[in-house]
Amino acid sequence: MSFRLGLIINPLAGLGGSVALKGSDGADIVCQALALGASPRAQARTRTALAVLQGMEIELLTWGGAMGEDLARDMGFEPRVLGAPEHTPSTAEDTCRAARTLRDAGVDLLLFAGGDGTARNLCEMLGDSVPVLGIPAGVKIHSGVYSLTPAAAGELVAMLVRGELVAISEQEVRDLDEAAFRAGQVRARFYGEMRVPAEHRYLQHVKNAANREDKALVLDDIAAGFIEQMEADTLYLMGSGSTVAAIMHEMGLENSLLGVDAVLNEEVIAADCTAAQLLALCEGRPVRIVITLIGGQGLLIGRGNQQLSAELLQRCGRDSLYVVATRTKLNALRGRPLIIDSGDADLDHSWSGLIQVHTGYRDAVLYRIAVPGGDAAPDIEH
Structure with a gap:
């Protein structure tokens, strides 16, 4: 049986980074970032991760449009599309609905591209019910559920597809208050834990507080x-x-x-x-x-x-x-x-x-x- 890989892309992740907005949570910030000339980066970073997996025995399950289907087809995958976003651009509600559907379809691992806000949404929806792995695409990434780089995410998934022994560990999901962040204050909050493939060469660690x-x-x-x-x-x-x-x-x-x-x-x-x-x-x-x-x-x-x-x-x-x-x-x-x-x-x-x-x-x-x-x-x- 092929490895069943779920894929969710938050198309707006990281949008505010290059224009110094410290994040992309909220419709107003998205509009402001686009007006300042920001370019989405989640698709390109997901492409880097998926490139490692091309040619491998994978059944790719994903969501419609920019949340996964478009990129997967462009790269030569034949994804099984289980639904489509109800909003344009997609919202946190779309992410949660996609995550629930992919989990219920029995994916072996949910690969997602986003930032701490995306991880928080998934944690609230899924808890530890399915293993996940994040492709870092956001501005602020303090959670321990992300790989170090997009390529590292691909390598870690490839290890699982090849049947190599990879431990599973509980990793923290944390998110910052973006309004406070833009005012120069760091206020992180713990939202829960999710199960993540644990390979120290590829997996990001939770950010330490200042020593x-x-x-x-x-x-x-x-x-x-x-x-x-x-x-x-x-x-x-x-x-x-x-x-x-x-x-x-x-x-x-x-x-x-x-x-x-x-x-x-x-x-x-x-x-x-x-x-x-x-x-x-x-x-x-x-x-x-x-x-x-x-x-x-x-x-x-x-x-x-x-x-x-x-x-x-x-x-x-x-x-x-x-x-x-x-x-x-x-x-x-x-x-x-x-x-x-x-x-x-x-x-x-x-x-x-x-x-x-x-x-x-x-x-x-x-x-x-x-x-x-x-x-x-x-x-x-x-």
Whole structure:
């Protein structure tokens, strides 16, 4: 019997990321994102995952239109379509109805593309009644039910299709209050757990809360080291997170904790920028991109900072990255590599390898960036 794979795509997932809206929950935000020129990303990311499964013995069950059928047929699959969305664009109600129908049809695994809002909807509808696996396509992804990258989702499903032994574990579903998130406040709430194939090379971990060390002298040391090496007439793109915020605070500058700010000659010239704004600002200037990793996950790019687009990264180059993190945050990864999930697989692969992570004043380590499924063992040099 073929492996019965259910597929649901939230076509609007991640829509607000590139235009600095911090999410895509709610019709008003969707309209605003589209008006700002945002492009949906869930289809492309699902395509990456499904490409791994082409030619395998799979019975694909899905929902109509942009929720799965269109992409599946375009890729050469012959899906069994069990229904269609009642709304255009599709809504949370459509997602829930599709999930219930696919579960009742007896799928072995429900593969879905979305963000924490999508995971929350599925958790409320399904609980732990069917194994699930998320393709990360949203802006904010704190839940532990997602793969590290779209390709990793495909690899993990392929392991199941081949009959390899893959453990199942209960993983948390968490979601942020997007209104508070846009106001610079992180308020996460636990919504439940779902059953997920557990393979540490491919599965994302629940985001850690900020470590106590991040609030103390180590951040002051990181900030001092960064400020000392700043160069005149260089544009610094200051990413999200409390580690980068500490640098901005040390410089006496206002900071978009959950956005990307542009700093030139120690002044903020643009705050909470969109992807398009960043591309325009970088034209004709030397650029450094200052980022930190998400605690417990190791994600550098692709979670909450989609403003740093693949086009921008290609233009600026790998050497433009200035990565900051405490040693405590790195140790919390327990040997897992750093991950770049830019949406461009070629870029992600080409940027793999050792990178310098600044961990204090004139103190740094070399840590590995790796594509999930490759050589995941980190090389750390002091």
